[in-house]
Amino acid sequence: METVKITIDNKHLEVPKGTTILQAAKQAGIKIPTLCYMNLPHLSREHKPGSCRVCVVEIKGRKTLAPACVTKCAEGMEVLTHSLRAMNARRTVVELLISDHPKDCLTCPSSGCCELQNLAIIMGIREITSVENAAISTYRKDESPSLIRNMDKCVMCRSCETVCNEIQTVGALSAINRGFMAVVAPAFEQDLKDSPCTFCGQCIAVCPTGALTCVDSTPQVIRALADEKKFVVVQTAPAVRAALGEEFGYAPGTLVTGKMVAALRALGFDKVLDTDFAADLTIMEEGTELLNRISRHLQGDKDVRLPILTSCCPAWVNFFETNYPDMLDVPSTARSPQQMFGPIAKTYLAQKLGIKREDMVVVSIMPCVAKKYECQREEFFVDGNPDVDYSLTTRELARLIKYANIDFNSLEDENYDRFMGESTGAGVIFGVTGGVIEAATRTAYELFTGKELENVDFHELRGLEGIRQATIDFDGTPIHIGIAHTLGNARKLLDGIKSGMYNFHAIEIMACPGGCIGGAGQPLHRGDSSVLEARMKAIYQEDANKVIRKSHENPEIITLYEEFLGKPLSEKSHELLHTCYFCHPRK
C-alpha cells in the first residue's frame, strides 16, 4: 500500500495515500472538531459535504486554510490544527453559524446533545459580536405524529438528506431553495405526514442540532400516572434494556433489565410488563402463518404468496405501503408486538383484573419513534380508544426517571409482573436484526418437523451485514431465509425478489441499522458502530440467560391460548392480533 508521510501538530505520521487529514489526525489522537461531517462505518458511508468549515486547519505553505474532512494528506504536508489562525477562523465560523441560529438552548429539545452547542461550549463563546440583528429564519414548525421538523435550527449539514435518500432510500427529504432561504424539506414543502416519510427517525438520529427531533409524549404519561382512576400498564421493548443504561453512565451493552423494571415500578406504573411476551405471541401467529404458507407451497398451491415478510417494524410497514403497493398481500398480517400487547392487555388482562377498557392506559417504552405513529393508526383503535395509548422512546424514559428523582444506578433489580411479563429468549432477540426470523425458526422448526430442536442458536442468521441469507434444514426440507436491515437494503432485497434474483421462503426486515438496537429512540451513538455491536451482544446474552428460549414454550402464552385465544390464527386472534395494510402510493 502506498503511504505518505505528514506531520500534524508536530506529530510525525505515515498514513495510506488517500487518507484525509481528519482521519489521519484521529489516528494520531487529535480530535479536530466537525459539524457537517458524519461517519457511519457500520453502513460504509462517510458524509462529508465540506460545507460547515468548522474543521479548517492550517497547512504550511498554503495561502488558504483547508477543511480537514475533505483534504487528502500529501507527502511532506505540515498541518497545524490549533494555530492561532486556524482557531480564529474556526471560532468565526461557529460565531457565524450561531448568528442566525435561535438562542433558546435552555428550552431546546436537543439541549445537552447538540453538536453546535458543544462547539460553543468548547470555544467559550459568550456573545455574538460579529453580526448584529442578524435575520433568524422563522420557518414553520412541521409536527408529524413522530417527528418534528424545526428548520430554524438547521445548519444545512444535510446528514438527514444522506440518511433519508442513500441509506433508507425513502426520499422524503431534500435541500430546497437557496441562500438564507435554504432548508431541508419534503417535496413542495409539504408536511412530513403527507410525504413518503416512514417515520423511521434515522434523520433525527444523525441531526447534530435540534432541527429534527421526536415528539415528546412524557407529559401525557405523567398525567396518566397521576390519575387515580387510571390503571396504567407499561410494556418494554426488547432493545430498550440493552441501551437504557447508557443514559445513566453505564458502558454500551450493559443489560439493565432489572433496574429498568424497578424504575418503572417506582414511577408508579400499576403493572410493569414486557413487550417480549407480545413478541412470543407474534411468533405464534406469524410462525403459524409462515408454516401454513410454506406447507401450501410445498403441496403445490400456486396461489400462495411467498416469501412471507415480517411486519414487526412500523417504518418498514410504512415503507412497503408507500413503495410496494402491489405487494400488500405479501407481508405477514400479524401485528407488531407493541400492537399485540395492547389489545391483549385491554381485553384479556383487563377482564382478569376487573378493569374497564377505558380505565386502562397502555404505555410502551420503545427504541423507536415510528411506534408513536403506529399506535395512532386508525385500525388500532376500538370505539375511539387506542390499543396502545402512548409510546415513549428509550431517551424519554431516561429523562422521565431523572425527572421523578429516581437514582437509577442505586436501584435493586426487580422482576416483571405477571401476567404478560414472562418471556423467552426468542422474544428478546426481536431487538436485533435477524432476531425475529431466528425466533420464528425456533418455533416453526419444531411445529413443522414435530421434533425437538437441539441447538436453538442459529449463528448463520446473526450479524450486522446489511443483507444476509441462509438456508435452514427443516429435517430434509431446505427453508431459504433472507434478512435485511436499513430500508435501502430492504429495497435491494425486494427488487431482487421481483427480478427473480432471490428465492426465499421468509424474509425479515428492520428499518434501522442493526435492527431495533439502532432505533432512533435509543441513546444517540453518533455513528459509533462499537455501540451497536455491544448492544447486539447484550441482546444475545439476555437470550442465552433465559431458561426458556422458544416462544411456544412460554407458559403464559400457552395459558393465553388455552383460556382466551384458542389457537393461532383463530377467529379471536384475527380480530385482535392481525391487521391489514393500506396503499399510500408515492406522491
Place this chain on the structure above:
Amino acid sequence: MNCYIHAIFVIQENNPLILTLMKKYELEDSHKKTIKEICQSFGNKHGELINILHSTQGHFGYLPEAVQNEIALNLNMPLAKIYGVVSFYSFFTMTPKGKYPISVCLGTACFVRGAEKIVEALEEELKIKVGQVTEDGKFSLDCLRCIGACGLAPVIMIGDHVHGRLTPDMIKGILQQYE
C-alpha cells in the same frame, strides 16, 4: 442559463387562476408521453436532471407538481430531490408565466439608473409582486441581470420587446400597448 436574481418563487396559493391551472393540470397521456420522451432523450440519467427540467419547462412553460412527479417516476428519483433542484435555480418556475412575461434588468448599469423604481412602478401598476402573474394571466413579472443593453438603462423586456431609458411614469403607457 439565464441569471434571474430573485431567489425564491412565491407560489401564489391565493391566486384563483393559478389554483385552477394547478388543479386542471391533470396530466393527460400525451403529456406523460412527452415527459417520457424528454427523459429518454437524456438517457433517463440522474445527472441530466437540469437538462431534463430545462427541456420540460421549454415544453410546458412551467413545472407544476404533476410534471415534477412524472419526471420523478421516469427517472426513479425522489420527488423531493427534483423539487430541490427546481427550487434552487431561479430559472425554473412552478407558476405559469403570463401571456406577456416582463423581465426587469437589475444589472449594474440599470440598477444605478433606478431599475428598482421601475420594479416598484410595475408592481404597483400590475398589483403583483416579482415572481407572480396577474389574475387575468396577462402579465408576469420577473427580474434578471444584464441583457446587454446597458446604453438604454434602465431597460425592461416584455416578451421579445426591449423598452429602454425608462422612468416610472412611463410604465402605465407601455403596459397599455399590450392587449
